[in-house]
Amino acid sequence: MLASGILGLSAESLGNVVMGGAGAIVTKSVGLKPRNGYANPTIVQTSYGLINAMGLPNPGITEFVKEIREAKSFGVPVIVSVYGFSAEEYATAAKIAVDAGADAVELNVSCPHVKETGSEIGQNPKILIKVVRKVKTVVEKPVFVKLSPNVTDIAEIAEAAAKAGANALTAINTVKAMAIDTETTVPILSNKTGGLSGPAIKPIAVRCVYEIYEGVKVPIIGCGGITDWRDAVEFLLAGATAVQIGTAIALKGPNVFKKVTRGIDAYLKRKGFKSVNEIVGLSHCS
């Protein structure tokens, strides 16, 4: 499925991702009020990934409802990513999204570059539990929680989210990072720090999924640096039942989804597995 934050602000561009083979789409994170995001530079291209600090630009959930409705016509599950500055805000945004037709919501409790939301919520198990419980009381669709790798013990946070009622966990969001230009000696991003995505963070993400799988029963959605089928299989072996792809679209275009799913199928066939379920968490047996 498509990872949140990529091309997810307009239904038409989400449609392109579906045509590229995505089995489900996660929208860009949407909150109660419109946000303009940060000034440029909002992205830094590094050797093995991207650092971004977009600043959660979004038109607000009320305006976004029409994009959700349109995205529903593509025939794949639409997962709306929501953020808030309080448990109530998460719940209200989630409810509006579900009422508009969202098949699930993914709580962004892991954005590393906006204050008082995102990872500031997801790094604190107590606040996280409160947010997840609140959302669970107002929506009947599945609630995913997207976890931050910027914590001491991701397994502990994962257990807290699962205990609070999360139906699935997405691991991981971007890794907090920064880049400084040596000639001018200034930080490049206008926000100074941002989140690293892409091939650079894949080993971190695989480790996170592996650790979470040891402790929780809810499904894990692997995310972080997946570029080809081999990366995806690695996440499945670590314990993910599904994977998300984002940054790789810049490298391979929206058709990356087709290439990855075909590659997984070929791998399963070659190795004699009957179903993808047989390899989920397989590495834990060894």
Added chain:
Amino acid sequence: MKLSAYRIAANKLRTTHILSVDTESPTVKIFTFKDKQCARANPGQFLMLWIPSVDEIPLSILDAKENGTVSVAAKKVGDATSAFHNKSVGELIGVRGPFGNCFTLKGGRILMVSGGTGTAPILFLAERLTPKTAKLVFVTGAKTREELLFLNKSKRTLDGEKTQLIATTEDGSYGIKGLVTKPLEKLLERERFDMIYTCGPEQMMRKVFNLAEKYEVALEASLERLMRCAIGLCGSCVIGRYRVCKDGPIFTAKQLRENKSEFGISKRGFSGRKIPL
């Protein structure tokens, strides 16, 4: 190493010194600097220019030379471009790119229509295209004479027998009085063109597009949208199902026909909301 990782790295931000600053009009300056990658750009492509500690903005490439120098034209419209205008020779700027597709280089009878700083990529195209064309009519417009851009450079480029330069100003201080679209209808009625290339304010391009449709002439237009990542990920620059940074900035008449409800009418603002142009 994976090729994929290389591709991200290949477009890293580079810092470079400004080699020259030329005042083109009261609001437009031309900046020239060295950048090997952007010097290989084709007409129509753009770059992201970083003004350290201020902003990063998309700019069309005005010229790219074999010696590795690149020129861009920037109009003073806001904080970022004002800060850029305050930069002088020797100061550092950052560059990413070149990004996006380019104009197709078509021979035959060509009509070019430009307005304001949109003249930059069109003139770059004219320089590359002149040897291939049977005829080239270049129509360029501005509000007033002093804002008519690159007039001398255009005259030098379009000095052959098969080329024609038509200038328009809204106040009549130079060339034909009126909008740049004014001489077009007559031209299209009188002559047969194989291709129209256009860049400028989008409402202007919409009019050019409507005329191209009426006279059944192929067209390519260069679009501008809010740009953030420039590599097709963030979705800030979408028009319909296209990403202007990656699928564009050059669009064919066929692609524009799919987006008649947005082209020349609306764009997405900072929050992603559609706003009128």
